[in-house]
Amino acid sequence: MIIAEQKEISEIINMVGDHRKILVIGCDTCVTVCLSGGAKEVAILASALRLAFRVQGKQVEVNETTIERQCEIEFVDSLESMAKDKDLLISMGCGIGVQTIAERFFHLPVVPALNTKFLGLPEKQGVWVERCQACGQCVLDKTGGICPISRCSKSLLNGPCGGSQNGKCEINDEIDCAWHLIYERLKALNRLECLEEIMPVKDWSTSRDGGPRKMIREDMCL
Amino acid sequence: MKVGSRLETLLTQGEFVATAELGPPKSADLELIKKKAAILRGYADAVNITDNQTAIVRVSSIAAGKISLDEGLEPIIQMTCRDRNRLAMQADILGAHVFGLKNLLCLSGDHQSFGNHPQAKNVYDLDSIQLAQMVKNMRDEKVFQCGDEIKNTKKSEVIEPRMFVGVAANPFADPFEFRVIRLAKKIKAGADFVQTQCIFDLPKFKEWMKMVVDRGLHEKVYLLAGVMPVKSYRVLQYMKKNVAGMSIPDELIDRMKGAEDPKAEGVKICIELIQQVREIEGIRGVHIMAVEWEAIVPSIVQEAGLYPRPQIQ
Numbered sequence A: 001m002i003i004a005e006q007k008e009i010s011e012i013i014n015m016v017g018d019h020r021k022i023l024v025i026g027c028d029t030c031v032t033v034c035l036s037g038g039a040k041e042v043a044i045l046a047s048a049l050r051l052a053f054r055v056q057g058k059q060v061e062v063n064e065t066t067i068e069r070q071c072e073i074e075f076v077d078s079l080e081s082m083a084k085d086k087d088l089l090i091s092m093g094c095g096i097g098v099q100t101i102a103e104r105f106f107h108l109p110v111v112p113a114l115n116t117k118f119l120g121l122p123e124k125q126g127v128w129v130e131r132c133q134a135c136g137q138c139v140l141d142k143t144g145g146i147c148p149i150s151r152c153s154k155s156l157l158n159g160p161c162g163g164s165q166n167g168k169c170e171i172n173d174e175i176d177c178a179w180h181l182i183y184e185r186l187k188a189l190n191r192l193e194c195l196e197e198i199m200p201v202k203d204w205s206t207s208r209d210g211g212p213r214k215m216i217r218e219d220m221c222l
Numbered sequence B: 001m002k003v004g005s006r007l008e009t010l011l012t013q014g015e016f017v018a019t020a021e022l023g024p025p026k027s028a029d030l031e032l033i034k035k036k037a038a039i040l041r042g043y044a045d046a047v048n049i050t051d052n053q054t055a056i057v058r059v060s061s062i063a064a065g066k067i068s069l070d071e072g073l074e075p076i077i078q079m080t081c082r083d084r085n086r087l088a089m090q091a092d093i094l095g096a097h098v099f100g101l102k103n104l105l106c107l108s109g110d111h112q113s114f115g116n117h118p119q120a121k122n123v124y125d126l127d128s129i130q131l132a133q134m135v136k137n138m139r140d141e142k143v144f145q146c147g148d149e150i151k152n153t154k155k156s157e158v159i160e161p162r163m164f165v166g167v168a169a170n171p172f173a174d175p176f177e178f179r180v181i182r183l184a185k186k187i188k189a190g191a192d193f194v195q196t197q198c199i200f201d202l203p204k205f206k207e208w209m210k211m212v213v214d215r216g217l218h219e220k221v222y223l224l225a226g227v228m229p230v231k232s233y234r235v236l237q238y239m240k241k242n243v244a245g246m247s248i249p250d251e252l253i254d255r256m257k258g259a260e261d262p263k264a265e266g267v268k269i270c271i272e273l274i275q276q277v278r279e280i281e282g283i284r285g286v287h288i289m290a291v292e293w294e295a296i297v298p299s300i301v302q303e304a305g306l307y308p309r310p311q312i313q
Helices: A009-016 A039-055 A073-077 A095-104 A178-188 A192-196 B006-013 B030-040 B061-070 B086-098 B128-140 B178-189 B202-214 B233-242 B250-257 B262-278 B294-303
Strands: A002-006 A021-027 A061-067 A088-091 A110-112 A114-124 A127-132 B017-022 B046-049 B075-080 B103-107 B164-169 B193-198 B222-227 B283-288
Touching: A009 A039, A009 A088, A009 A110, A021 A039, A021 A095, A039 A061, A073 A095, A088 A095, A095 A110, A110 A114, A178 A192, A192 B178, B006 B017, B017 B030, B017 B222, B017 B294, B030 B061, B030 B294, B046 B061, B061 B075, B061 B086, B075 B086, B086 B128, B103 B128, B128 B164, B128 B178, B164 B178, B178 B202, B202 B222, B202 B262, B222 B262, B233 B250, B250 B262, B262 B283, B262 B294, B283 B294
Parallel strands: A021 A061, A021 A088, A088 A110, B017 B046, B017 B283, B046 B075, B075 B103, B103 B164, B164 B193, B193 B222, B222 B283
Antiparallel strands: A002 A114, A114 A127
């Protein structure tokens, strides 16, 4: 899922500026699961904003709502009645949610309350880790199900660099060396011979480097 | 011979080679490059010109390499995968050839978080093995990475850059058993010579070399053992704690600590290591990494019995 975290409240207040009628919008999908932009976080942020504006002596109306998915127009459409009399929308969705709302409500400003971090999973309570960089050409079959693109600090394709020590990455010992993990897993699977093959130069055109991406399924198009 | 560089020629002649390192300045200081080159001239068969080492901006390795060449050195251009994509790499390789540079060392490069621009975007379009393969293919297949022939127009003649391909090997990084597989891959990719990470832990190095020899890799590539003179025990302590992929025995730190003249002791240890690695089967030379201490290289080379350097026959 998409992992995001809330921006500093001071940054969000700055983004509000002189707006007076605000709608804080949560999303029930990824950001609810990663505890950054669900109904609960929306309630907390809306309360914090009301309090901050009261302290500042400003008359600001803060409303709140949470929709199923901010990344689908059908759900974003449902905001129509609540959004129409507002002068600012604050999205607590990921970057995709913010943009879907911006596209749908062309004449209303929308600002992000979250920083979208990465595609990953909760490793344990309160800790999320990255697992995929959406490079568009999956190599997990060759790397024991462990992604070197997203999990090696240098996205190396042919094994660990000289900075791998005690299973940790050279950049800090909080990060596992992806290639150490790959080595251990392929060893356990009795497939170490995979590592003898040179992985060819990667075609990055399927990644962001090929420009903004689009997927078309002719069979699904109406 | 593939390239006919001085380094390749001496290795082919069967000489025990000595290479050194020249770190370009962190400013546009031409005179410093010349000064460092003058110190090393005659004492090293070839000299690595580092490429933004430890991710700190310096004079580019190719520019400093060209100056060094003019000053009478045989440069080994270092190229990291951190700062350039395949277009920039190939453009620089063509440029290096045009300048008369003939040796290229292919490296991953330290992560930018170590350097003075930790907020930089890194590249890693290729990794060091893919870079070695590309440089070899440019030379032997006369093609760019995309497969196009290396010629200016359809009717032009092919003029390919010819580099003696070097790679690094770190026997002290983990997973230890993978390190020989990685060397084998680098050789398969096209490495002609290898320079190892600096050796302080001789028993571990010997263990790795045994695996190298068992696989017959020493017969497929020229292996140069890396050594580093240190000025004080603090340097060793620092590296042990902060530099990933180093193995530094405590006895060595204690020996440096107890020394009356630590600089002299550091040099002595370095010379002892040179003599010890020279005895190991498969080692064809040494790479002396006197980081920001180029001035010590002549005396190390002399005292290790490596002076005068051999001539091309």
